[in-house]
Amino acid sequence: MNAIDAAFERLKIGKKKAFIPFIAAGDPDIESTKELAKTLAKNGASIIEIGFPYSDPIADGPVIQAAYTRALNKGLKIEHILKAIAEVSQDLEKEKILVPFVAMVSMSIIHRFGKDKFIEGCLKAGFSGLIIPDLPVEESLEIAKDLKKSGLSLILLVTPNTPKERALLILSACSGFVYCVSVSGITGERDKIPEELLKNLAWLREQTPLPLCVGFGISKPEHAKVLRDHADGVIVGSAIVKHIETAEKAGLPAVKTAIANLAESLVSALNS
Amino acid sequence: MNAKLQSIPDAMGRFGLFGGRYVPETLIEALNELTTEYEKACKDEAFQQEFHRYLNEYVGRPSRLYFAERLTKEAGGAKILLKREDLNHTGAHKINNSIGQALLAKRMGKKRIIAETGAGQHGVATATACALFNFPCRVYMGEEDIRRQKLNVFKMQAMGAEVCPVTTGSRTLRDAVNEAMRDWMSTVGDTHYIIGSAVGPHPFPWIVRDFQSVIGKESREQCIAQTGKLPKVVVASVGGGSNAAGMFFPFIHDKDVEIVGVEAGGRGPKPGGNAATLSHGAPGILHGAFSYVLQDTDGQTADVHSVSAGLDYPGVGPEHSYWKDSGRVKYTNVNDEEALAGFDLCSKLEGILPALETAHAVVEAMRIASKLTKDDVVVVCFSGRGDKDCYEIARVTGESLE
Numbered sequence: 203m204n205a206i207d208a209a210f211e212r213l214k215i216g217k218k219k220a221f222i223p224f225i226a227a228g229d230p231d232i233e234s235t236k237e238l239a240k241t242l243a244k245n246g247a248s249i250i251e252i253g254f255p256y257s258d259p260i261a262d263g264p265v266i267q268a269a270y271t272r273a274l275n276k277g278l279k280i281e282h283i284l285k286a287i288a289e290v291s292q293d294l295e296k297e298k299i300l301v302p303f304v305a306m307v308s309m310s311i312i313h314r315f316g317k318d319k320f321i322e323g324c325l326k327a328g329f330s331g332l333i334i335p336d337l338p339v340e341e342s343l344e345i346a347k348d349l350k351k352s353g354l355s356l357i358l359l360v361t362p363n364t365p366k367e368r369a370l371l372i373l374s375a376c377s378g379f380v381y382c383v384s385v386s387g388i389t390g391e392r393d394k395i396p397e398e399l400l401k402n403l404a405w406l407r408e409q410t411p412l413p414l415c416v417g418f419g420i421s422k423p424e425h426a427k428v429l430r431d432h433a434d435g436v437i438v439g440s441a442i443v444k445h446i447e448t449a450e451k452a453g454l455p456a457v458k459t460a461i462a463n464l465a466e467s468l469v470s471a472l473n474s
Numbered sequence: 475m476n477a478k479l480q481s482i483p484d485a486m487g488r489f490g491l492f493g494g495r496y497v498p499e500t501l502i503e504a505l506n507e508l509t510t511e512y513e514k515a516c517k518d519e520a521f522q523q524e525f526h527r528y529l530n531e532y533v534g535r536p537s538r539l540y541f542a543e544r545l546t547k548e549a550g551g552a553k554i555l556l557k558r559e560d561l562n563h564t565g566a567h568k569i570n571n572s573i574g575q576a577l578l579a580k581r582m583g584k585k586r587i588i589a590e591t592g593a594g595q596h597g598v599a600t601a602t603a604c605a606l607f608n609f610p611c612r613v614y615m616g617e618e619d620i621r622r623q624k625l626n627v628f629k630m631q632a633m634g635a636e637v638c639p640v641t642t643g644s645r646t647l648r649d650a651v652n653e654a655m656r657d658w659m660s661t662v663g664d665t666h667y668i669i670g671s672a673v674g675p676h677p678f679p680w681i682v683r684d685f686q687s688v689i690g691k692e693s694r695e696q697c698i699a700q701t702g703k704l705p706k707v708v709v710a711s712v713g714g715g716s717n718a719a720g721m722f723f724p725f726i727h728d729k730d731v732e733i734v735g736v737e738a739g740g741r742g743p744k745p746g747g748n749a750a751t752l753s754h755g756a757p758g759i760l761h762g763a764f765s766y767v768l769q770d771t772d773g774q775t776a777d778v779h780s781v782s783a784g785l786d787y788p789g790v791g792p793e794h795s796y797w798k799d800s801g802r803v804k805y806t807n808v809n810d811e812e813a814l815a816g817f818d819l820c821s822k823l824e825g826i827l828p829a830l831e832t833a834h835a836v837v838e839a840m841r842i843a844s845k846l847t848k849d850d851v852v853v854v855c856f857s858g859r860g861d862k863d864c865y866e867i868a869r870v871t872g873e874s875l876e
């Protein structure tokens with residue numbers, strides 16, 4: 203069984219919701235990424251999203267974009283990310299911590315690096331799935347086949363302005379979980395959970411057995427409290443990356459403490 | 475050579491292998507809506523008439539096809555004819571597209587317009603169209619470009635547009651496109667994004683090419699009327715590729731007409747030293763389309779350079795990639811130094827200051843003309859006037875206009 207499916211299986215049995223944090227690889231540097239991933243894995247992360255820095259990330263807000271820029275300015279390469287995640291995966295396995303990794307990666311990168319080579323690299327590194335934010339379902343058919351063969355999930359996004367008919371097409375091509383985008387817009391923290399989202403989640407729930415996870419703008423325990431009754435998990439990016447942003451000044455230990463605290467408050471809000 | 479070149483993109487928005495849509499799901503509905511509306515507008519006689527009425531009465535079309543006698547003599551071969559897009563209102567071809575897309579936005583009931591700009595020509599053209607059609611307008615422009623192009627910033631603001639500085643990444647055109655796309659992601663419901671070149675996700679490359687095709691259509695008719703035949707060669711500069719696509723498209727099926735696109739050779743072929751995407755790049759994805767792109771082996775977009783801000787772009791429209799790979803169009807490049815010399819020569823011999831983008835095309839046209847006979851005709855897209863570049867040219871040649 204794919205590790206993501208297995209993770210949701212475990213959550214279901216324990217009647218728990220998924221906490222899916224996102225970090226940008228290489229921010230502040232690749233060694234720290236390993237540390238931060240482990241910190242999250244040990245503080246309640248159900249799945250961890252690893253962002254592959256890209257020079258032109260149009261779906262991302264200022265916080266994640268700045269993290270990508272920091273990482274790329276230090277000369278981060280795809281090979282560095284794959285190697286680091288392979289090491290973290292091995293370490294976690296030794297400690298019997300089961301937290302799957304998902305790669306959040308632009309199609310620009312996959313194409314240029316080489317699709318087959320990239321998939322192989324992800325498998326070796328211990329990734330369990332891919333999110334390709336700039337690959338709409340129509341363009342995804344080819345890579346979907348290859349991913350299926352490799353046992354990797356392809357997590358697709360549904361947005362508030364996706365028409366119902368189109369959402370069904372997306373659901374039929376999606377595996378692992380459905381990435382439900384909370385608002386029309388870019389990544390970044392937001393104050394409120396839109397009413398519309400809850401209706402969409404209810405509708406999606408009737409259409410698919412796949413877990414529904416909500417991302418874009420989720421940053422606070424209050425959000426998690428609202429969403430726990432409507433979704434199977436939350437994805438938290440900018441709120442975490444914002445702490446990592448301070449690594450240079452505050453030092454890595456302080457950042458680890460901060461994200462461990464944030465993780466804990468979100469996990470308890472999701473499951474209390 | 476491929477005898478049956480596609481004239482419109484297929485159902486997946488592709489010209490051959492190139493094009494498509496590599497954008498977040500949030501934008502897909504807006505792109506679908508735009509495609510549907512554009513298909514309707516194409517068949518709508520009234521829309522086409524309105525568009526052409528504005529082109530004629532407001533932009534000042536048709537633009538002249540001017541026999542450049544002294545450039546011709548200097549080259550010493552074929553007759554050189556300049557398609558004077560510099561004489562359009564706002565001084566470049568960009569206005570053709572901005573008027574067309576503003577009319578489309580009106581048709582779709584959109585309430586607000588956004589655009590990106592590099593040197594500011596497209597920003598000015600879009601601010602102009604927005605003043606004309608009463609749209610609030612926001613133009614994204616790299617901080618670096620704002621500094622270099624103060625006059626155009628002033629012009630946009632004078633016409634009521636808001637110029638929004640882009641401080642991310644390279645702070646130039648590429649990041650201005652990213653920022654405009656991000657704005658659009660949050661505002662797709664009531665906002666239309668007027669993209670400034672034949673780039674981006676389907677249907678933009680197609681729409682921009684069509685609105686710019688008036689250049690090639692007029693040139694073709696004017697050339698036949700003035701010389702009794704088709705040109706031997708047609709030449710245009712290629713940044714994102716809008717003036718070139720508009721010039722080339724009406725000649726694509728004239729199999730005896732050679733077509734040449736001229737990219738920015740910058741300081742030379744080394745990575746980072748030029749913006750000659752089709753000469754030095756490889757197929758990849760940038761700004762929503764699969765096309766040639768200058769990027770590193772990890773798919774990170776490369777830094778580019780050209781003395782001409784309008785050519786200083788690491789991507790190119792997908793239809794050009796299609797034309798390149800099919801062999802129908804030849805793409806070459808002219809470097810900074812040659813373009814500056816071309817600016818000088820054209821100014822001195824014809825009394826016409828070319829934009830630096832245009833100067834690239836003029837230089838290549840003279841090279842080509844020199845190898846042909848006086849019975850041959852070379853048509854050049856004279857995409858814009860050089861006023862905007864005077865400060866930059868003065869700076870690089872060590873003078874000062876302050």
Ligand SMILES: Cc1ncc(COP(=O)(O)O)c(C=O)c1O
Pocket residue numbers: 566567568592593595596670671672711712713714715716717718783784785829831832857858859
């Ligand atoms: C006068 C002029 N020519 C050419 C270009 C290049 O753009 P494109 O390749 O889209 O025609 C520009 C862009 O700013 C321009 O201002």
